[in-house]
Amino acid sequence: MVVTGAGGHHHGTHPDPGGSGAAGFAAAVLPALPLLFLAAGYLLLVHRCRRKDPGRPPHTARTVSFLAGCALAALALLPPLGPAAHGDFRAHMAQHMLIGMYAPLGLVLGAPVTLLLRAVPSHRARRLTRLLRSRPVRLLAHPVTALALSTGTLALLYFTPLYGVLTAQPWGHPALHAHFLLAGWLFAWVVAGPDPAPSRPSVPARLVLLGVAVAAHATVSQMLYGGFLIGVHVPVDEVRDAAQLMYYGGDIAELLLAAALVATWRPVRKAPAGAVPARRAAPRERPAPAG
Template sequence: MHGHGTTVGASAVAGPAVALLIAAGLYVYLARRARRKNPVLGWGRWRTVSFLAGLALLGVALLPPLAPFAHADFRGHTVQHLLIGMYAPPALVLGAPVTLLLRTLPAARGRRLTAVLHSLPARALAHPASALLLSTGSLAVLYFTPLYDVMSGHMAAHWLLHAHFLLSGCLFAYVIAGPDPAPARPGVRTRLVYLGVAIAAHAVMSQLMYGGFGVAVHAPVEQVQGGAEIMYYGGDIAELLLAAALVTTWRPAPRRAHPPFPPLPTA
């Protein structure tokens, strides 16, 4: 039994570590290829730094010492959730991986990827309401129904939950502040409204969890209250960072040039 547990533990560490190293190597390779392919455009080093920082945050969340602590303590789970779903996604999204793919793929594959991004399902998925529902709305289902306790007892469901945190967090960050092309992205004011709704929803859920109102997480009270505090303050910081990213990536629409004098009337 001890040997089996050691093997499982080793695989649980090696799997995420290898996946993160592969992702980092692939991104760096594509960035160098983009620079060679078009030296004039190149590829911003800060984008590479941002993407690698996002992978590093995922490494902190998925590897020891945090990963074993997250299995044993709800406070550790909350820290893990924040890193995977709210801190790593903006860093990954600011790395502009879709733009990098479009610059390095052959023309035919690039057109196919662009067609997918412009498709109706992709446009519906990338709507702020959809992203908000998947990222923030799913937390209510997870913590205020028996779902969290059910998924915590199954390793496959546990990793599925991580994948959901990461993908939904990346989707929300992409919709709100992503530099990658988004055919249906609304204006800055609309995105700020959705971000404000996410901030308010996180605050309300954190307060309900702290007070024990409707929460369905079977853990010691001090762990649930500690996790609620981490979610409250850590979530606020993450969403403020996302708002800052929105400001830094926002570019005003160019104004149309107007003639200096009105046209002369025609006879």
């Protein structure tokens, strides 16, 4: 349950970023355009894979999953939720849930890296594989890094003045959206992505990692609800409603991530004890030449 407590927040107002007429509509729709290009690029790769290998087309379920992830992120950025998030902390938290937790799961389950490796020529696929195995990518894809970027930064955002500083800048909200999406994508990829990951631990270790993320989300949401140490200066009711949204919405997203982990798990079957490994058949001897 969410812990209640007294919160010492300053009530404040936020500027309305929306305009009127065509200019206001264009400004509201513009943030979702990169998602349109992302979806179009994915569909182009699907088309190339089908032409390259008609007998083994990409999985339809993965395509649906990726497009659903794009749609969820677009839902968070487009009206009415997108403009509302500039002036309402509850709408901001709904954006956080959609962009940072639900949309990344759909995108990751679409296996875009695997699709890209199949669609590009062999020499480019080898280069991409070497890049994925490089030290910087290994560091970025390390479970601790993924957890710190996706969950650890929440404390920095909500328990310091950082949220107010960012949202006061014109580029602040887009920067938050990009961080939520990329960090959420990274964490979902490390935990349950069907794409290959260079530093992916065992399934039990990933379940522990997910458990730590669940506990961290619950702690942050409870502290927000109780008003402990928070640096977000908005009305108390907004903070508490947003905290409950984070608590329950985060639980659902993490349960879905756990289900995806189980669904994509391919256990390695071990040979039973005492089993004799199969031997290769001995090569046949060639008959000696006559003479």
